[in-house]
Amino acid sequence: MPPPRPRRRWLRLALITVGLCLAVDQIVNAVLLDDGYFRGERVAPFDPPFFNDKQVRAADFLSGRKQPESPPVQVFDRDLGWVMAPGPDPAAPRTDAVGARSDGSPVRRERTDGLRRIVVVGGSFTFGGEVDDHEAWPAMLEDHSPGWEIANLGVSGYGLDQAVLRWRRDGKPLDADEVWVGIFPSAIQRIVSIYRPANFHASGTILFKPRFLLRDDRLELLPLTFASAAEMVAVVEDQQRFLALTGENDWFVQRTLEAYEPFGSHWMHRFATTRLWLTRKDDERRLRTDDCFDDADGELSRLLDALVLQLGRDVAATGSTFRVVVLPGRSSLKHRRERASGASWDPLVRSWRAAGLDVTDVSADLVAGGVLEDRSFWAPGGHYSPTGNALVAEALAPLLAGP
Numbered sequence: 001m002p003p004p005r006p007r008r009r010w011l012r013l014a015l016i017t018v019g020l021c022l023a024v025d026q027i028v029n030a031v032l033l034d035d036g037y038f039r040g041e042r043v044a045p046f047d048p049p050f051f052n053d054k055q056v057r058a059a060d061f062l063s064g065r066k067q068p069e070s071p072p073v074q075v076f077d078r079d080l081g082w083v084m085a086p087g088p089d090p091a092a093p094r095t096d097a098v099g100a101r102s103d104g105s106p107v108r109r110e111r112t113d114g115l116r117r118i119v120v121v122g123g124s125f126t127f128g129g130e131v132d133d134h135e136a137w138p139a140m141l142e143d144h145s146p147g148w149e150i151a152n153l154g155v156s157g158y159g160l161d162q163a164v165l166r167w168r169r170d171g172k173p174l175d176a177d178e179v180w181v182g183i184f185p186s187a188i189q190r191i192v193s194i195y196r197p198a199n200f201h202a203s204g205t206i207l208f209k210p211r212f213l214l215r216d217d218r219l220e221l222l223p224l225t226f227a228s229a230a231e232m233v234a235v236v237e238d239q240q241r242f243l244a245l246t247g248e249n250d251w252f253v254q255r256t257l258e259a260y261e262p263f264g265s266h267w268m269h270r271f272a273t274t275r276l277w278l279t280r281k282d283d284e285r286r287l288r289t290d291d292c293f294d295d296a297d298g299e300l301s302r303l304l305d306a307l308v309l310q311l312g313r314d315v316a317a318t319g320s321t322f323r324v325v326v327l328p329g330r331s332s333l334k335h336r337r338e339r340a341s342g343a344s345w346d347p348l349v350r351s352w353r354a355a356g357l358d359v360t361d362v363s364a365d366l367v368a369g370g371v372l373e374d375r376s377f378w379a380p381g382g383h384y385s386p387t388g389n390a391l392v393a394e395a396l397a398p399l400l401a402g403p
Helices: 006-031 053-062 137-143 160-174 185-192 229-236 239-246 251-255 272-284 289-294 299-317 330-338 346-354 363-368 386-400
Strands: 074-077 081-084 116-121 148-152 178-183 211-215 218-222 321-326 358-361
Touching (some): 006 272, 116 160, 137 148, 160 178, 185 299, 185 330, 211 299, 218 299, 229 239, 239 251, 330 363, 346 358, 358 386
Parallel strands (some): 116 148, 178 321, 321 358
Antiparallel strands (some): 074 081
């Protein structure tokens, strides 16, 4: 027999190589990825969309299948997604009768003669994550501002859209003289999500949130459709129902839809290589949050702008003063220092001020206070420490110093 031609030899070698790669791929898929995890991290497809054991336990609790090991810090709310639990745990944050965080002097629905009132809404940097009730900046600001009382309606994990809804339902009836909304730049992407773990895989719960859509530059509310927490869990545990709800409405699910489709329904689910690639893609398509502001015409910037302006109009219609407070985290402050043009959110701030809104950005005060060099200003999880909250309160005190 004549010796094989070089081309045939290379073709045979290529086929053998491909066969070996496929064999290794299938072994990895069957052995290492069989349980849906790799090195402790969830691997696509995310069916069901649970990313850690805490979320599995949360589903058991919310469905009523098991009791929690400790009282939950947050509970299901069909209007807002979730609120802080008023539970009896003395170590947990306390809430008063109006749902505000209480530092020992609860806010009453009826106004107190001689006291002016502020309602603040926002996420964990407004609420005061990782610090005691009296160490959150709204409580500190109230302590140093005679004649004022502050109702802290911030809730950890909230997007700006939830803050708007929180004011409409719980803040507006308090008839405040001023309404403040805290904006945490690193959490802006929450306004284009509805399933919390899709946005933040490390979340300890599986709660959903309402969101707004922009229809011809008009805000349209997409409310929650669950009547109970148990009904919500039933949707999470049924991938078809989950996708029907999130596939077109959650930016994080929509951008990597193949990673959330039912297991085995897409060819990419059959190979370890493509499953790991999907997992990586799901992580990488999370833009560096502070860069999201750069696309002024993108959905995120337009929706954020519309929400702030609408809240400003709604508050003004009640006769109250409206203020926007920008509360950056450490990564946002570093990002601000690295950019020659300043903070990525500066153009929006200038736009809001041009529209007549009162905007206070505490970035300069924080940097001047040394927060980038001194870690004592930060709690372990990245929120402001008691020292950091005190610096924020000091920066905002001049707003209340007038007559």
